[in-house]
Amino acid sequence: MTPLIKEMAAPDAPADSLRALPVRAPNQELKFVLHRKLLEKINLETLATIDVDRVRQEVLHALYALMDAEPTLLTGAERASVAKEVLDEVFGLGPIEALLSDPTISDILVNGAYSVYVERGGLLELTSIQFRDNQHLMRIIDRIVSKVGRRVDESTPMVDARLTDGSRVN
Structure with missing residues (x-):
């Protein structure tokens, strides 16, 4: 073996x-x-x-x-x-994995490698979570969307999909 x-x-x-x-x-x-x-x-x-x-x-x-x-x-x-x-x-999904398991978080917004927000109780808050760089962020995005047979690139810059737990990703 x-x-x-x-x-x-x-x-x-x-x-x-x-x-x-x-x-x-x-x-x-x-x-x-x-x-x-x-x-x-x-x-x-x-x-x-x-x-x-x-x-x-x-x-x-x-x-x-x-x-x-x-x-x-x-x-x-x-x-x-x-x-x-x-x-x-x-x-998992790198830096955002811990956010996914937090029951107080209703939404995760990634606005670039260095800007990750969460929604708790209807309020948005900036987190200290950061990706290493844009390439790292794109690898995590690819990991998410490839599981549902989608892709994100210059020709398809937006995607709407669901994680295995039913969470929506777009």
Whole structure:
């Protein structure tokens, strides 16, 4: 059986190539680096052939191993938070995943990579949620609409669809 997680050489120096990225939230740069390294490590061919819960567990295990190799010191709570956010990026809808599970939120409005609003109790409020850049936002949009057989690009800049939970996306 082909393993889900590929064996890799010892980790490189942490995040040197990403130092120029702006850091908008605590541990944001670390999350980007871990996500990139995790994607390099995952055997995508095997991913589709095994149980989703097993995949999540193996990916989480690999993620904690990658965190152990980073020189950044994190508390247990910070490690758990970083792990959740990276898993949301891999398996969910990235930065907006936490908003989707909040029962007090009735609407999520994404007005660009750095402007995410929510509606609570009929009032709009700006969140601290941000995407890395427009390309990151477009990857999440593609992930949403591809599940319902749609696409968003220059020829089709708008879409109306529903998430698996019935939520409307447009």
